[in-house]
Amino acid sequence: MQSGRDAADAMRVVLIGAGVIGLSTALCIYERYHSVLQPLDLKIYADRFTPLTTSDVAAGLWQPYLTGPSTPQEMEWNQQTFDYLLSHIHSPNAEKMGLALVSGYNLFREAVPDPFWKDIVLGFRKLTPRELDMFPDYSYGWFNTSLIIEGKHYLKWLTERLTERGVKFFQRKVESLEEVARGGADVIINSTGVWAGALQPDPLLQPGRGQIIKVDAPWIKHFILTHDPKSGIYTTPYIIPGMQAVTLGGIFQLGNWSEINSSQDHNTIWKGCCRLDPTLKNARIAGEATGFRPIRPQMRLERERLRVGSANTEVIHNYGHGGYGLTIHWGCALEAAKLFGEILEEKALSRMPPSHL
Amino acid sequence: MDTVRIAVVGAGVIGLSTAVCISQLVPRCSITIISDKFTPDTTSDVAAGILIPHEYPDTPIYMQKRWFKETFDHLSSIASSAEAVDAGVHLVSGWQIFQSIPTEQAPFWADVVLGFRKMTEAELKKFPRYVFGHSFTTLKCETLIYLPWLEKRLKTHGGLLLHRRIEDLWELQPSFDIVVNCSGVGSRELVGDATVFPVRGQVLQVQAPWVKHFIRDGSGLTYIYPGASQVTLGGTRQKGDWNLSPDAEISRDIFSRCCALEPSLCRACSVKERVGLRPNRPSVRLQKEVLARDGQRLSIVHHYGHGSGGISVHWGSALEAARLVSECAQALRTPALTSKL
Numbered sequence: 001m002q003s004g005r006d007a008a009d010a011m012r013v014v015l016i017g018a019g020v021i022g023l024s025t026a027l028c029i030y031e032r033y034h035s036v037l038q039p040l041d042l043k044i045y046a047d048r049f050t051p052l053t054t055s056d057v058a059a060g061l062w063q064p065y066l067t068g069p070s071t072p073q074e075m076e077w078n079q080q081t082f083d084y085l086l087s088h089i090h091s092p093n094a095e096k097m098g099l100a101l102v103s104g105y106n107l108f109r110e111a112v113p114d115p116f117w118k119d120i121v122l123g124f125r126k127l128t129p130r131e132l133d134m135f136p137d138y139s140y141g142w143f144n145t146s147l148i149i150e151g152k153h154y155l156k157w158l159t160e161r162l163t164e165r166g167v168k169f170f171q172r173k174v175e176s177l178e179e180v181a182r183g184g185a186d187v188i189i190n191s192t193g194v195w196a197g198a199l200q201p202d203p204l205l206q207p208g209r210g211q212i213i214k215v216d217a218p219w220i221k222h223f224i225l226t227h228d229p230k231s232g233i234y235t236t237p238y239i240i241p242g243m244q245a246v247t248l249g250g251i252f253q254l255g256n257w258s259e260i261n262s263s264q265d266h267n268t269i270w271k272g273c274c275r276l277d278p279t280l281k282n283a284r285i286a287g288e289a290t291g292f293r294p295i296r297p298q299m300r301l302e303r304e305r306l307r308v309g310s311a312n313t314e315v316i317h318n319y320g321h322g323g324y325g326l327t328i329h330w331g332c333a334l335e336a337a338k339l340f341g342e343i344l345e346e347k348a349l350s351r352m353p354p355s356h357l
Numbered sequence: 358m359d360t361v362r363i364a365v366v367g368a369g370v371i372g373l374s375t376a377v378c379i380s381q382l383v384p385r386c387s388i389t390i391i392s393d394k395f396t397p398d399t400t401s402d403v404a405a406g407i408l409i410p411h412e413y414p415d416t417p418i419y420m421q422k423r424w425f426k427e428t429f430d431h432l433s434s435i436a437s438s439a440e441a442v443d444a445g446v447h448l449v450s451g452w453q454i455f456q457s458i459p460t461e462q463a464p465f466w467a468d469v470v471l472g473f474r475k476m477t478e479a480e481l482k483k484f485p486r487y488v489f490g491h492s493f494t495t496l497k498c499e500t501l502i503y504l505p506w507l508e509k510r511l512k513t514h515g516g517l518l519l520h521r522r523i524e525d526l527w528e529l530q531p532s533f534d535i536v537v538n539c540s541g542v543g544s545r546e547l548v549g550d551a552t553v554f555p556v557r558g559q560v561l562q563v564q565a566p567w568v569k570h571f572i573r574d575g576s577g578l579t580y581i582y583p584g585a586s587q588v589t590l591g592g593t594r595q596k597g598d599w600n601l602s603p604d605a606e607i608s609r610d611i612f613s614r615c616c617a618l619e620p621s622l623c624r625a626c627s628v629k630e631r632v633g634l635r636p637n638r639p640s641v642r643l644q645k646e647v648l649a650r651d652g653q654r655l656s657i658v659h660h661y662g663h664g665s666g667g668i669s670v671h672w673g674s675a676l677e678a679a680r681l682v683s684e685c686a687q688a689l690r691t692p693a694l695t696s697k698l
Contacts, residue, residue, distance in 0.1 A: 089483070089621075090483070090620050091620060091621075092620050092621060092623045092624060094567075094620070094621040095565075095567050095621045095624045096624070100567040100568070100569060100621070101483075101569065101570060102569050103450045103494075103569070103570065122477065122479050122480050123474075123476070123477055123479075123480055123492055125472070125474065127472075128471065128472055130471055131471050131472060131494070134437055143472055143494075145450075145480070145570075148567075218566055218585045218586065219441070219442060219445075219447035219584075219585035220447070221447065221448065221449050221450065221569045221570070221583065222448065222450065222569075241569060243566065243567045244566050244567070278437065278438060278439050278441075279436075279437075279438075279439065279441040279442055279447070281439055282439070282441075282442040282443070
């Protein structure tokens with residue numbers, strides 16, 4: 001038996017999670033389908049909004065992992081995101097979006113193969129010997145121009161765009177997907193990041209805890225990322241200038257759910273970054289934060305049909321973007337919108353031919 | 358002669374750095390800086406301080422390159438040290454862009470800056486009206502911070518700073534043995550050098566901390582230089598113009614030209630206008646002279662005329678000037694030679 005809806009009813013869409021993945025997916029879906037679906041009833045449920053999301057803790061540098069991508073699709077999504085952001089660099093809104101070009105250094109202790117994204121970023125090249133002289137602990141590296149997309153500014157900007165379009169935000173702690181389905185949602189978009197396991201068990205999803213220190217060091221114009229393939233990504237010092245402050249980091253702890261800033265991690269970050277750039281000793285500390293990268297062997301971006309009672313609710317999962325959520329967000333939003341389109345087509349087909357007059 | 362008494366006239370980047378170099382090279386000397394203007398009111402204070410040389414038509418290229426390299430190396434070691442912030446020196450990367458392909462593929466200083474290369478097609482897309490460009494990393498020397506840092510170094514080594522306007526170098530006789538003339542555009546009147554003339558430059562200093570790269574039009578007329586505390590937008594090149602008051606029309610024009618290159622600047626705030634008079638000369642004057650009147654002598658070392666390139670070559674040029682001062686000091690200390698002058 002059908003749920004009693006007919007073609008004239010609105011499509012009720014609930015999106016859970018208001019980090020970069022949630023908000024960008026919402027905007028993408030709205031842009032594509034608000035004229036097709038009149039009205040498009042889109043609500044966002046989240047227990048955390050900016051500036052308290054994981055996206056707000058991230059430094060915001062566009063850069064995928066050095067190895068990978070997992071799939072050719074991910075390669076395309078990274079490229080789509082970079083191109084999309086780059087196209088906004090020339091706009092007067094760039095600063096409001098938290099968007100700026102930034103150049104800098106990736107440093108290694110030995111030669112490594114070029115990354116898969118070398119032709120996505122601008123002006124990728126190897127470091128010259130004189131440049132390497134500036135970093136005595138490192139013997140190899142890259143220079144390129146990339147982008148900053150700073151979480152706090154970007155999420156605020158996305159929120160404003162969504163609010164303008166009539167999307168409603170609700171502060172709610174969702175306990176289960178079923179709860180949202182029973183509330184009348186036709187489509188649920190699950191962009192709950194590292195907490196997706198609470199809605200539906202996912203043993204592949206783990207927190208990759210990160211801690212960062214924000215400093216005032218406006219003389220620092222370049223990012224400096226160090227790498228140690230043996231200890232893993234984000235475990236060695238990095239310095240990333242943002243729209244105003246500079247983010248210092250170098251912490252990655254798999255499985256650690258502690259949201260408290262650790263003084264030991266603070267010291268690790270501070271020591272490592274000051275060694276990398278001695279001018280930091282003059283920097284004033286402006287803040288400190290902890291966030292949980294949603295680590296998964298591969299992100300989950302797929303549909304699921306949920307049977308709740310006698311009805312089916314469509315779910316689009318879009319979570320598990322590790323440390324590269326900002327880097328890949330727009331390509332994933334486009335994909336999620338594509339999946340949403342498939343759902344709409346299926347629903348339209350399911351209403352033809354009319355089974356009753 | 359025990360202590361050689363040295364007066365440096367002028368307290369811009371040339372005067373102060375020359376004084377520091379002298380203090381390191383000449384033994385047993387006292388140094389007094391005499392100027393009517395000190396930081397933040399000198400010409401140097403208006404300059405953005407980016408290390409990109411200006412070409413002097415009459416100074417040999419090998420010499421300009423040597424000065425630039427010595428300045429770059431000197432500031433480079435400061436930039437990576439704990440002193441960097443106090444000295445106001447930091448690295449900055451960016452682009453120099455051209456609306457038509459330049460005749461020389463690479464300037465003489467290409468291998469002094471870091472990572473110099475041609476811009477890629479993708480990079481040029483950011484500048485639709487430009488067809489060619491260079492990408493490189495250089496240094497920025499924030500004069501508003503650097504000059505006070507130099508003054509501090511001088512005072513630590515016993516140097517004195519005197520606020521006075523000199524109308525004639527002879528005023529300094531007999532109190533001083535050697536006078537180093539670093540009076541920039543002031544030399545036109547002070548020593549009657551008609552080959553030095555002002556090239557007026559107006560700039561805007563704005564708050565736009567998200568701008569991390571410099572952008573310079575190859576003509577040198579339009580530029581965006583991000584610093585530690587502000588972004589400098591420029592500029593103008595008005596020959597023979599002595600007017601130090603900012604012109605509002607010019608400010609609007611500079612802002613509009615810079616926003617065309619970097620649209621996000623239209624959201625910049627806190628705009629300050631400043632004007633400086635570049636001491637233009639076909640070549641830098643680095644020359645010894647002896648003034649003689651009524652049986653008295655005064656050794657002079659001229660060190661001025663750096664035009665747009667003062668900060669870019671200041672250290673190398675100052676080392677050269679200090680060598681000339683050292684020669685004068687030695688000559689003064691050798692009585693047999695002085696009688697022959």
